[in-house]
Amino acid sequence: MTVVIRGASLLGETTADLTVEDGVIRDVGTADLGGATQVIDADGLIALPGLVDLHTHLREPGREDAETILSGSMAAAVGGYTAVLAMANTSPVTDTAENAERVHDLGRRAGLVDVHPVGAVTRDLGGQELAELGLMARSRARVRVFSDDGRCVDDARVMRRALEYVRTFGGVISQHAQDPHLAGPTACCHEGELSGRLGLPGWPGIAEEVVVARDVMLARHTGSRLHVAHVSTAGSIEVLRWAKAQGIAVTAEVTPHHLLLTTDLLSGYDPTFKVNPPLRPAEDVEALRAALADGTIDAVATDHAPHARHDKEHAFVDAAFGMLGLETALSVVSTVMVREGRMGWSDVARTMSTTPSRIAGLEDQGQALSVGSPANLTLVDPTAEVTVDRADSVSLSRNNPWHGRRLTGSVHATLLRGVPTVLEGKLA
Ligand SMILES: NC(=O)N[C@@H](CC(=O)O)C(=O)O
Ligand SMILES: [Zn+2]
Numbered sequence: 001m002t003v004v005i006r007g008a009s010l011l012g013e014t015t016a017d018l019t020v021e022d023g024v025i026r027d028v029g030t031a032d033l034g035g036a037t038q039v040i041d042a043d044g045l046i047a048l049p050g051l052v053d054l055h056t057h058l059r060e061p062g063r064e065d066a067e068t069i070l071s072g073s074m075a076a077a078v079g080g081y082t083a084v085l086a087m088a089n090t091s092p093v094t095d096t097a098e099n100a101e102r103v104h105d106l107g108r109r110a111g112l113v114d115v116h117p118v119g120a121v122t123r124d125l126g127g128q129e130l131a132e133l134g135l136m137a138r139s140r141a142r143v144r145v146f147s148d149d150g151r152c153v154d155d156a157r158v159m160r161r162a163l164e165y166v167r168t169f170g171g172v173i174s175q176h177a178q179d180p181h182l183a184g185p186t187a188c189c190h191e192g193e194l195s196g197r198l199g200l201p202g203w204p205g206i207a208e209e210v211v212v213a214r215d216v217m218l219a220r221h222t223g224s225r226l227h228v229a230h231v232s233t234a235g236s237i238e239v240l241r242w243a244k245a246q247g248i249a250v251t252a253e254v255t256p257h258h259l260l261l262t263t264d265l266l267s268g269y270d271p272t273f274k275v276n277p278p279l280r281p282a283e284d285v286e287a288l289r290a291a292l293a294d295g296t297i298d299a300v301a302t303d304h305a306p307h308a309r310h311d312k313e314h315a316f317v318d319a320a321f322g323m324l325g326l327e328t329a330l331s332v333v334s335t336v337m338v339r340e341g342r343m344g345w346s347d348v349a350r351t352m353s354t355t356p357s358r359i360a361g362l363e364d365q366g367q368a369l370s371v372g373s374p375a376n377l378t379l380v381d382p383t384a385e386v387t388v389d390r391a392d393s394v395s396l397s398r399n400n401p402w403h404g405r406r407l408t409g410s411v412h413a414t415l416l417r418g419v420p421t422v423l424e425g426k427l428a
């Protein structure tokens, strides 16, 4: 099978035809259309390396009513992704080699994106005893990213030992930075004037910042790699900027929702906007945008967190934390960063594909658009105007904070190793 992508703008720079054969880019230039099995007209479209999501919740095993590995893979493909890292907070938790292999194999069977399990840092996310880190790393699933996401690795001694351990095989610890004493389990609204007025338990920025500060020092001490999940405050960015200047091996991700949505959305008590960490004020949002543009934040990650209706439709304090993100991430980044002139398409490729692939240690993702690269590709229509409708989602859940929003730029097609998974914005 030979697929020709005709007249795409590579990273928004030069225009060329891409000839894809046996899962690999065979030619970049002017294609011979005669030999093509399929021609994709990419006039006006931007070609990017397939997107890589460092932070996805697929809910299988355990909560297949909210999402399955198949439905989450469908959402990922529609969102332009060719690889996702599936978080460990499933039931059972991904804390053994066997559990990691099961997720990996179900991902293979779905066949729409590469599903890489994230391993838990501690057994059953309990925060005390290290999980089977080495066995997960050596398993067929080749786990490199470890996280207790949903919970913070709160005990500094456990965090230190985990960092030391993963260093031996080039792994990384992705930390959900939330000091549980400063922001306890009911904390659900950015602490400030609004949380007081709404009567919601406050989740202060400092609860994130103290953990980020502690962990960069542990990363320095151990010489190991730290990744900070869903960074949400200007103070965390100051710490990251300092740590990077010291040469400490720390990376960080920001979610699309923290790049655009603000805490005032909580004034209607709509649980759709309840997420961990919480939506922040406009000053933090602006600091996150600036940090993504200048490279202090390395990657955009969705934290796609589907929840069944009966877990979300409650009084605000009782509802589950989390929102959908896979299908809309590219459109949000395009709207907030590209249309506003703060990033070019090569920066989108870097923050949504190349760098996340490198952080996760993936070998066949985030590649250059050149001859010999695996044909994991995303075609973006940069001028498409979309109004998000939660009913259109292929996710099993409907906790979509983007419903009704107008965004500019959308995913037109996705190819996984040369095979189209999405065409004209729909599953192929
Ligand atoms: N982000 C969320 O609000 N929820 C996530 C857990 C997490 O990422 O902390 C979930 O698993 O639902
Ligand atoms: Zn988290």
Ligand SMILES: [Zn+2]
Pocket (backbone or CB within 6 Å): 055, 057, 087, 149, 150, 303, 305
């Ligand atoms: Zn998460």
